[in-house]
Every structure is written in structure tokens, then in C-alpha cells.
Amino acid sequence: MKKLIETLKNIWSIEELRKRILFTLGLILVYRVGCYIVLPGINPHILSQSQSQDGLLGLINMFAGGAFSNASIFALGVMPYISASIFMQLAGIVIPQFAKMQKEESGRNKMNQYTRLLTILVTIFQASAYIAYLRTQTNGAIVTDGMLFYVSTIVVLTAGTLFVMYLGEKITDKGIGNGVSMIIMVGILARLPHSLVQEFTEKQQTDKLLFFLVELAFFVAVVVGLVLLTQGVRRIPLNYARRIVGTNAAKEIGGARNFIPLKVNSAGVMPIIFAQALMFIPAMVAGFATSEDGPNTFIKSLSDHTSLWYNLIYAVLVIAFTYFYTALIFNPTEMAENLKRNNSFIPGIKPGQPTADYIGAIMDRITLPGAIFLAVAGILPGIAALCGVTSGFASFFGGTSMLIGVGVILDTLQQVESHLLMRHYDGLMKTGRISGRQPATV
CATH class of the missing domain: 1.10.3370.10 (SecY subunit domain)
Structure with missing residues (x-):
């Protein structure tokens, strides 16, 4: 115990490390609060009566820290970004041009830009599938269904995923640990x-x-x-x-x-x-x-x-x-x-x-x-x-x-x-x- 207390004091005495830890905790708190903000047009009381996800839906809900079952603005979490990253990683192995880009700093920056653009497309597709899931599996939790709900929900979910991706990148740059992995881990351990x-x-x-x-x-x-x-x-x-x-x-x-x-x-x-x-x-x-x-x-x-x-x-x-x-x-x-x-x-x-x-x-x-x-x-x-x-x-x-x-x-x-x-x-x-x-x- 004495060794642990001394180590914690050493960690707190390093100004840069202290700032990184506090910065990481602050952004994680923002993410966890966003996991409980329900999408516009959703009745959370009706939604709470039908929260049962298994298989792949349960996996997505786990990665999203429960935001998927809560119909949160962060419902898709970082799954679209992970899907896009895996696709670009496999493309870098199969396509010679991408493999060459990964060996250079400018090429890696360009690959990151491609990954972000692909994330937007994947998010729009997954957001459409999520709306179909809400319409069929949530026992009438959608209060005002229609084209306005469809478009606004896609915009909100896409913006939510991009914001979570932004939080992860900021944690990686100015915080401690890998940002995206940290967000996934916090969502998992919160359960x-x-x-x-x-x-x-x-x-x-x-x-x-x-x-x-x-x-x-x-x-x-x-x-x-x-x-x-x-x-x-x-x-x-x-x-x-x-x-x-x-x-x-x-x-x-x-x-x-x-x-x-x-x-x-x-x-x-x-x-x-x-x-x-x-x-x-x-x-x-x-x-x-x-x-x-x-x-x-x-x-x-x-x-x-x-x-x-x-x-x-x-x-x-x-x-x-x-x-x-x-x-x-x-x-x-x-x-x-x-x-x-x-x-x-x-x-x-x-x-x-x-x-x-x-x-x-x-x-x-x-x-x-x-x-x-x-x-x-x-x-x-x-x-x-x-x-x-x-x-x-x-x-x-x-x-x-x-x-x-x-x-x-x-x-x-x-x-x-x-x-x-x-x-x-x-x-x-x-x-x-x-x-x-x-x-x-x-």
C-alpha cells in the first residue's frame, strides 16, 4: 500500500502527466453524458421496456457503452470508424498504392483523411439501418415518425459518431492511452x-x-x-x-x-x-x-x-x-x-x-x-x-x-x-x- 501511495504521488507530481490524465477523464465524462441523451422524437420510457440485444446487436451495444439500447445521440459509437479503419487496413495490404502510402508520413495522413470520409459513408448507412431497427423493435418508441425524423436522426447520429471520433483523437493527442480504445473500454467497463x-x-x-x-x-x-x-x-x-x-x-x-x-x-x-x-x-x-x-x-x-x-x-x-x-x-x-x-x-x-x-x-x-x-x-x-x-x-x-x-x-x-x-x-x-x-x- 505504501508503494502504491508513493507511485500515485509521483504520477500526480508530474505536471504533464497530471494534465493528460485530467484531460482524458474530462473527455470521457463528456462521452458518458452523451450516451444518455436520447435522440429527438424518441420516448425513452417506452424504449426502456424493450431493451434486449443479442448477437451482433449486443456487440454493437457493448462497444457503444449502452448508448445503442438507449437510442442515444452516440448510439452508433465508434463502430463506423472501426469498420472504416479495418477496411483501410485491409486495403493497405491488398492494394499496392495504399501499401506505399502507409510507409510515408504524408501518405499516412492522406489515408487518415480517406478513413474519415469512409466513416461518414458507413455512419449514414448504419444510421439508416438503426432507424429501421427503432421502427420495428421498440414498441412504438418513435413519437413523430416521418421524413423529418428520418433525415434529422441520420444527421444527429452522423454528427454524434464524428464527435466521438474527435474525442478519441484528442485523447490520443493530448491525453493518455489510445483514445478510441479508451472510449470502447470505458463503455464496456461501465456495465x-x-x-x-x-x-x-x-x-x-x-x-x-x-x-x-x-x-x-x-x-x-x-x-x-x-x-x-x-x-x-x-x-x-x-x-x-x-x-x-x-x-x-x-x-x-x-x-x-x-x-x-x-x-x-x-x-x-x-x-x-x-x-x-x-x-x-x-x-x-x-x-x-x-x-x-x-x-x-x-x-x-x-x-x-x-x-x-x-x-x-x-x-x-x-x-x-x-x-x-x-x-x-x-x-x-x-x-x-x-x-x-x-x-x-x-x-x-x-x-x-x-x-x-x-x-x-x-x-x-x-x-x-x-x-x-x-x-x-x-x-x-x-x-x-x-x-x-x-x-x-x-x-x-x-x-x-x-x-x-x-x-x-x-x-x-x-x-x-x-x-x-x-x-x-x-x-x-x-x-x-x-x-x-x-x-x-x-
Whole structure:
């Protein structure tokens, strides 16, 4: 406790860090207030009686911090921006012109402008779909429907998404942590206290408080496991060639040893998001089928996140998407060329293509356990719900919620620790290290 208090004092004593933290908290407060401002023409009392989102709608509501179910001006959150960013990232891999632009500062700025313009188009499309959802699923919550409501709602939702995107960029520039990720994390964790209280109340009413304590212990174990999954790396030893610099006062430089950190889970949370979006299709088929020719038992099981077939297919999809997304973002050939240009090499491996093959083989081997652990984390919420945990609290037993939360918190702590170490303070922990802290070079 004494170490924690001393660390907090050190953080508060750094003026720049203090201003960044307060700035971030202020913008997050603005975002949370906006999540409860209902769209014009919506009756919030009627809307509160029909708030049940599952599948992809539940995922969007989670990313929006509950604003989706509240019909807020921030109902779409940053999902359109995320969709546009993913599209531009994939375009940078497939289209050579975009790949060339990403390597230059001016090109990256232009790509950011393209992403913002694409965000507007995606927001308009999603806003139209959201209006259709409000008309059919909210039991008459729209007070004054018509063309004016349609146009004004699209304008408000688009402006809300752009404003949230602006808040995220400002947090990244003048605050602490990645702004967009921070906004998503705050929206996710804002649901945790309510879900915890709801779970405690239900277990208290059924005299299962001991089971509730077991749930808390398992929840802590899941968080620890996700931290290990996020921080896990495989270090490849790396040497730098010695060379002579200068003529009269020649000096030998190089010869230092370092390592290449290859993350066990390079794909992050994207495989789970892709798999959830794909598994939502059977739920749509089951929902659109009529009672006479309703879906068969197999299709129904694929729309139930606690069924065996759903979790089995979902786990396979997560593993497949992990390999797919890792292959998109990780290029061993480019890494081998960069090592060759910097006069560095892996001991016992020839530079060039042999180095690329060696790095690729190691990446394939460490991706398999990472993909399996990620798949287990993805199906844990369904297993928890099957064991009697309420749906709200079960969503925090792994899945997208905790993966995003753990990743953003670790990234933010890393930035805070960097500010402390630059000013010769101790880090956040006396032992161990936050992911990203580099050890001393031998």
C-alpha cells in the first residue's frame, strides 16, 4: 500500500502527466453524458421496456457503452470508424498504392483523411439501418415518425459518431492511452458494476452466495489468464554486426545483442469480432423463419451461445481467423529485409529468405497455442451462462469485453510507466514489468 501511495504521488507530481490524465477523464465524462441523451422524437420510457440485444446487436451495444439500447445521440459509437479503419487496413495490404502510402508520413495522413470520409459513408448507412431497427423493435418508441425524423436522426447520429471520433483523437493527442480504445473500454467497463450487483442480488435471493464467491474467484483467474495471453511473447535472439566507423579515430560499433519479441496473440481481439459477426448469420436465419417452416434444430443450436455446436464452430472460427488476421498483419519477409538493412542477424540463420522462413515458422508455432487460448476465452461467456451466471455478468468471463479491457488497461499503464521512468521515478511495479518495457541490452 505504501508503494502504491508513493507511485500515485509521483504520477500526480508530474505536471504533464497530471494534465493528460485530467484531460482524458474530462473527455470521457463528456462521452458518458452523451450516451444518455436520447435522440429527438424518441420516448425513452417506452424504449426502456424493450431493451434486449443479442448477437451482433449486443456487440454493437457493448462497444457503444449502452448508448445503442438507449437510442442515444452516440448510439452508433465508434463502430463506423472501426469498420472504416479495418477496411483501410485491409486495403493497405491488398492494394499496392495504399501499401506505399502507409510507409510515408504524408501518405499516412492522406489515408487518415480517406478513413474519415469512409466513416461518414458507413455512419449514414448504419444510421439508416438503426432507424429501421427503432421502427420495428421498440414498441412504438418513435413519437413523430416521418421524413423529418428520418433525415434529422441520420444527421444527429452522423454528427454524434464524428464527435466521438474527435474525442478519441484528442485523447490520443493530448491525453493518455489510445483514445478510441479508451472510449470502447470505458463503455464496456461501465456495465460491470450493474452486472455485478445484478448477479449478487440473484444469488442472494436463491441462497447461493458461496457460488457467487466462486464466480468472483473464477473471474479473477480469467483476468489473470487474459493478461498472460496479452503479454505473452516469444523472444528470438538478435545480434548486430560489428563495423568500423571513422578513419583517423576509428571506432568499432555494433556487436550488441537484443531480441525480436513475437507476440503469442498478434491478432488481438479481431478474430473474436469476426467470428461473432459470422455466427450472427444463423441467428438471423432463425429470426426470419416463419413458425410453419421454422429453422431446424441445428440452426436453432447455432443461434444459442450456450449450445455445444455453437461453441464448437465458434472456437474453430476464432482459430481460423487468428491465423488469417496474423498472416495479414505479419510479414516475415519484410522483417527479414529490415534486419538485413540494419546489419542485424539471428545467430545461426543466414540473412534474407532463410531468416524470413525461420521467423515465419516460429510465428506459425506460437500462433497455435495463442489461437487456442483465444478460442477458449471466446467461448467462456457461453460456458459461464450455461453454469447459471446471469447473461450480463457472464459476458465479462472472457470474450470481447475483457480482452479489450485488459489490452487497453495494459497499454495505458505502459504509457504512464514511460512517463515515470523518463523522469527517473520507479515504475508502477517493484518487480515484474509492464508489457513493452525493454530489458537492459546485454
